[in-house]
Amino acid sequence: MSAPLLCVENLSITLNTRGAPVPLVRNVSFAIDPGETLCLVGESGCGKSLTALSIIGLLDQSVMQVASGRILFEGRDLVTLGAEELRKLRGDRLAMVFQEPMTSLNPLLRVGEQIAEVIVEHRGVSEADARRQAVGLLDLVRIPDARRRASEFPHQLSGGMRQRVMIAMALALRPALLIADEPTTALDVTIQAQVLTLIDDLRREFGTSVLLITHDLGVVAEMADRVVVLYAGSIVEQAGVNGIFDAAAHPYTRGLLGAIGQLNSGIRDRLVEIPGSVPSPVSLGTGCAFRQRCGAAMPVCHSEPPLLSGADEHLTACWLGKAGAMVPA
Amino acid sequence: MSAVLEVSGLTQIFTSRQGPFGLFGRRDLRAVDDVSFVVARGRTFCLVGESGCGKTTIGRMVVRLLRPTAGSVHINGEDFGNLSGETLRRKRQQVQMVFQDPFACLNSRMTAAEIVEEPLQNFGIGDAVSRRRKVARLFDQVGLPQHFRARLPHHLSGGQRQRLGIARALAADPALIVADEAVAALDVSIRAQILNLLKDVQREIGISYLFISHDLAVVRYLADDVAVMYLGAIVEQGPAKAVFAAPAHPYTRALIDSVPAVHPRNRRRRAALEGEVPSAASLPSGCRFRTRCPFATDICAQAAPAMTEVTPGHAVACHHAGSLPRFGAPGPGPAVAPDAVA
Numbered sequence: 001m002s003a004p005l006l007c008v009e010n011l012s013i014t015l016n017t018r019g020a021p022v023p024l025v026r027n028v029s030f031a032i033d034p035g036e037t038l039c040l041v042g043e044s045g046c047g048k049s050l051t052a053l054s055i056i057g058l059l060d061q062s063v064m065q066v067a068s069g070r071i072l073f074e075g076r077d078l079v080t081l082g083a084e085e086l087r088k089l090r091g092d093r094l095a096m097v098f099q100e101p102m103t104s105l106n107p108l109l110r111v112g113e114q115i116a117e118v119i120v121e122h123r124g125v126s127e128a129d130a131r132r133q134a135v136g137l138l139d140l141v142r143i144p145d146a147r148r149r150a151s152e153f154p155h156q157l158s159g160g161m162r163q164r165v166m167i168a169m170a171l172a173l174r175p176a177l178l179i180a181d182e183p184t185t186a187l188d189v190t191i192q193a194q195v196l197t198l199i200d201d202l203r204r205e206f207g208t209s210v211l212l213i214t215h216d217l218g219v220v221a222e223m224a225d226r227v228v229v230l231y232a233g234s235i236v237e238q239a240g241v242n243g244i245f246d247a248a249a250h251p252y253t254r255g256l257l258g259a260i261g262q263l264n265s266g267i268r269d270r271l272v273e274i275p276g277s278v279p280s281p282v283s284l285g286t287g288c289a290f291r292q293r294c295g296a297a298m299p300v301c302h303s304e305p306p307l308l309s310g311a312d313e314h315l316t317a318c319w320l321g322k323a324g325a326m327v328p329a
Numbered sequence: 330m331s332a333v334l335e336v337s338g339l340t341q342i343f344t345s346r347q348g349p350f351g352l353f354g355r356r357d358l359r360a361v362d363d364v365s366f367v368v369a370r371g372r373t374f375c376l377v378g379e380s381g382c383g384k385t386t387i388g389r390m391v392v393r394l395l396r397p398t399a400g401s402v403h404i405n406g407e408d409f410g411n412l413s414g415e416t417l418r419r420k421r422q423q424v425q426m427v428f429q430d431p432f433a434c435l436n437s438r439m440t441a442a443e444i445v446e447e448p449l450q451n452f453g454i455g456d457a458v459s460r461r462r463k464v465a466r467l468f469d470q471v472g473l474p475q476h477f478r479a480r481l482p483h484h485l486s487g488g489q490r491q492r493l494g495i496a497r498a499l500a501a502d503p504a505l506i507v508a509d510e511a512v513a514a515l516d517v518s519i520r521a522q523i524l525n526l527l528k529d530v531q532r533e534i535g536i537s538y539l540f541i542s543h544d545l546a547v548v549r550y551l552a553d554d555v556a557v558m559y560l561g562a563i564v565e566q567g568p569a570k571a572v573f574a575a576p577a578h579p580y581t582r583a584l585i586d587s588v589p590a591v592h593p594r595n596r597r598r599r600a601a602l603e604g605e606v607p608s609a610a611s612l613p614s615g616c617r618f619r620t621r622c623p624f625a626t627d628i629c630a631q632a633a634p635a636m637t638e639v640t641p642g643h644a645v646a647c648h649h650a651g652s653l654p655r656f657g658a659p660g661p662g663p664a665v666a667p668d669a670v671a
Binding site: 043044144158159160161188189190191192193194196197215216217218219221222224241242245255256259260261262263264266268270271272273274275277278293 | 379380486487488489516517518519520521522524525528543545546547549550573583584586587588589590591592593594595596598599602604605606
């Protein structure tokens with residue numbers, strides 16, 4: 001098996017406060033192989049976007065920081081990499097697509113120029129050459145009439161088309177890793193289907209690895225090779241996509257799957273709910289973060305749960321597994 | 330009469346002036362075009378469609394935040410279209426609203442109890458003591474602990490705020506609640522809580538819902554009756570069971586087909602809809618879906634299809650509804666995986 005392209009090791013991110021730093025992401029580790037799609041899934045505030053931002057070096061350093069851990073990408077540690085070197089990597093080897101394409105595009109620049117800018121900046125080709133490439137890229141992301149669209153401003157495009165422009169810009173230099181943070185959440189369901197198909201086709205064509213961040217288990221079922229489930233800043237479960245959907249071991253993952261499985265089954269019984277809501281990172285304390293909402297919580301859950309490893313690299317952070325078939329990782 | 334809400338021929342045309350001072354004339358945008366439906370007592374009627382299809386505009390006309398350009402809205406048999414001023418304000422007691430964003434729709438300077446009590450005061454219901462009792466009962470009904478009464482909205486989580494918004498809507502004992510994307514902003518684990526709550530409340534007091542949503546899974550779970558909207562018009566309408574089991578309009582089929590799989594085993598290449606929704610300011614001639622429809626022929630450009638019943642109560646506006654391939658069968662249009670229809 002080939003070496004992973006990206007290796008996140010024991011990543012912790014803390015929020016700077018006047019008092020003790022507040023942990024937002026705790027001890028997160030995962031790896032992405034070349035050409036693989038890994039989904040980071042979790043609810044609002046679970047730390048999935050922060051994890052992505054720390055990889056691409058866009059954490060707001062004035063309020064938060066990587067407290068510990070390493071992010072190894074093509075043999076280099078992105079945490080300790082200098083700002084200038086990181087800037088060279090960004091857009092070239094690493095690229096990111098955000099949720100709201102309107103706020104990530106420059107409203108004053110024609111979309112063709114925005115794409116060309118990335119190419120000129122990193123490859124030093126002529127402007128005319130870069131613009132020609134930009135039109136080719138718009139064509140690649142299936143924007144009809146690419147030449148005309150290239151000379152339009154973002155507000156003249158629909159939401160779905162703007163997201164295609166973002167994808168074209170991200171893929172302009174054939175990055176090894178594409179990070180997509182909720183790329184279809186703001187889009188209608190028929191347009192979501194188009195954009196997901198596009199991302200997957202381009203991954204296949206160029207062998208790009210994809211780190212896809214989503215709250216939507218339907219998107220995970222469509223796209224993922226591997227899945228990392230986050231809850232309140234920690235990984236609760238990590239497995240291949242079939243392992244998650246067929247043999248979820250963590251009560252939180254099971255709860256999430258129960259809710260969407262039932263919704264889509266067409267059976268209209270009472271939905272299984274996860275009681276309560278996500279705790280604030282300030283009041284987390286020690287032990288399993290999910291224990292107040294967990295139907296299977298035991299006294300031992302007040303201590304940090306062990307990370308257990310099952311078949312096919314299926315990892316679960318839960319005391320329940322101790323009694324079952326899984327063994328400590 | 331069992332109809333709580335009867336909407337007939339409802340139309341909303343927004344007019345915008347073009348150019349400086351409107352020098353280049355006016356442009357009409359048909360946001361809602363001749364929409365009719367009935368919401369029965371104790372039932373849930375869902376309007377489903379994508380952004381810009383007019384579903385929210387219909388909700389706003391039903392509660393009369395917006396005056397219809399044409400058509401009528403009857404609530405409990407009474408014509409709301411002709412009401413105005415104080416009479417309208419009083420009658421609004423019968424129809425209340427739950428909004429999408431529980432962070433934006435609650436007054437941040439009022440306590441939870443004040444927020445729920447306000448409608449009671451507005452409609453002059455009860456005295457101070459009975460109002461307080463009623464607020465306590467509403468807190469129980471929506472599952473908010475009594476000690477939350479003195480809290481301000483920002484002390485509550487998203488799910489708790491949505492419970493508060495529902496308590497406020499229930500306070501004045503309306504016959505109908507219009508819920509516009511009421512669970513869209515909530516996390517998955519909270520969404521189930523609120524959907525259960527809406528069903529519980531309906532079972533207890535027999536209230537009707539007009540539920541507006543883009544989320545087909547939620548609609549399928551909640552709806553008794555459903556209307557699918559595209560570009561301001563209803564393209565298919567009927568009992569939810571019938572519509573989801575045998576969608577007759579190519580757009581409904583495409584919508585159902587676009588919903589992601591619920592298991593990686595059911596991944597498939599989607600014959601996704603081509604293109605995007607045209608602008609409501611320049612509607613296509615004939616059938617408004619024809620520019621994206623895989624089955625479109627000449628007639629679709631010439632005449633707008635009328636709503637026709639396919640089975641009792643299940644109607645569709647499509648020239649080719651009778652000759653489309655069986656739903657789920659391979660054909661030029663989107664096919665549907667078994668798990669989405671089972």
